[in-house]
Amino acid sequence: LAVEAEIIQKIRSALGCNPQPSTPWLRLGLGDDAAILRPCPQEGTSKRNKPSGGREWVLSCDAFLEGVHFRPDVHGPRDVGYKALARATSDLAAMGARPRFFLLNLVLPGSRTGAWLDRFLLGLREASRKLEISLVGGDTSRLPHVAINIMVGGDVPAGHALTRSGARPGDLLFVRGTLGAAQLGLGLIQRRFARSPRQEKRWNSLLAAHLRPAIGLDFGRWLSGDKPSGPKIASAAIDTSDGLSTDLEHLCESSGVGARIWAGRLPLVRIPPELKTLRLDPLQLALHGGEDYQLLFTVPRGIASQIPRKYQGVSITHIGEITRGPGIELVQESGRRKKLTPQGWDPFRKT
């Protein structure tokens, strides 16, 4: 089913990739939210860099495509600009890195080079200021549909980056924010529920979760021990872009572990009474809804008491624990246990 994983596997074997390559300038290659570069190699000196007390670059890229990730009839250009950069930067938050720069590869139809582009750039600038990340390069091309490719870079104390692969059995599992809010926001927009300005105001926070995800950069840096400077707190992390069931599986697979989560502990989205007719199930939204761009992370049990219940006003929830695995177990409120299968976003799934 998960054809995307097959494609990535094909790419990996064709290009002879090794997730922990022995090249001196690369700490981490394919298979995480981002790659990690060691300080630039010095020619002519020793093959391996001296261990530096410095910082390392973290790099990631993200595509935001019309017709796949957004639709021109429901997503305004300003929101598209904001979200394109926010979702790319989310990978840096998941690594515990501080954002620094991005490259923008912008594909536009000729008809969007006027007012649409102006408003797109306005949203992009808003995100760039909010996330403190600067444009340093890019490229433009012309095609009938908008495609936005963004490469982001940030830096982290050497050896402190949060990877997907560090979770160990016994670690506790946490999530930042509410799960499923972005999916609910998208549902409202798609069903044209949010058309009149008065309604939009009422559902502002639900729409914002979908249109303008609040990336947990400071919290990620706190987890990596970057801000304030200190020891690394999280053992592993990933951002929830494809839905909890899918992203947690990615984390477990990278770490070679399993997980147990409690349905009763999940920070569910509250569905307003007026929307009951939509028959949305908050638990399903939380388990499989995509694009929350929250942090899902693990912490060794011994230091888990350091995790606050809120950070900068956003809830941090203990939702489960890491097991030997394999697989992810969902403990329902009744106490019944069932296997949780990934049903989140996969662009290549056969439907």
Add this chain to the structure above:
Amino acid sequence: LAVEAEIIQKIRSALGCNPQPSTPWLRLGLGDDAAILRPCPQEGTSKRNKPSGGREWVLSCDAFLEGVHFRPDVHGPRDVGYKALARATSDLAAMGARPRFFLLNLVLPGSRTGAWLDRFLLGLREASRKLEISLVGGDTSRLPHVAINIMVGGDVPAGHALTRSGARPGDLLFVRGTLGAAQLGLGLIQRRFARSPRQEKRWNSLLAAHLRPAIGLDFGRWLSGDKPSGPKIASAAIDTSDGLSTDLEHLCESSGVGARIWAGRLPLVRIPPELKTLRLDPLQLALHGGEDYQLLFTVPRGIASQIPRKYQGVSITHIGEITRGPGIELVQESGRRKKLTPQGWDPFRKT
């Protein structure tokens, strides 16, 4: 006419970009073939990095799009894979950098995830080995047309990167290789001249110029004083991706200078007698033909004698000189001078 420049100007002013920003970790931002990062900043120490004798990262990105840069009916997947990476890496050659890593953002229709993808990856691997550049990350998405976004990174001795902005009046202007060969190769393919294997063999080198550009990485590193280690030789450089008339204008504009080139000195492509009926003009191909991915560079007059006539078997030709400008002057074989206007590739030109 040059609408692409307008779009880039819009982006630049919206994002508040400064080509020479004062941020300590960035040496060069928007407006060149690539951005240059200084070694990672050290938190809590001085704001500015100590000048390091080390190396700097050079980053660039490139889009290679079906229907714009290649066509499925004339470009096989293996060549598409090779060229996608070669053209992206050409930006590193133009900076005099050594390639290290790339990120791949691959958009595919479901129908291309089988044999097409396998052959594409074969070509990508060939380029990756030839150019000594490793895949370290990426992303995949699904759309009806193939789109390949590649972000490349390399390193260069600190302060040695070749930029577009260093040309000074009096510098001599050189180009590596033959101009217009890639455009001629494309013409042969488009006109179905190169359909039978026997014909293909005869015109192999012409086709290769279009399908598998030979990137001058070693020569670029020689010009930057990286390999062998020495002083920087070129004062400015750019790769010829959009055609000489357009790329030379980019270089002149960045440097605030003009240029004079001699038509009689241009390394023209030789058109085989069998192709005379196509009425291709070698001079027009050389001036405006795109995708050669050769190096166009300037050298201070005093050290220009160091430039060899050939480097690794490829001709290096003195084609002109840098003037105070403004504008580019073409000296025809008759001695007549005329203004050369950019007629190279611009995706947004109104036609």
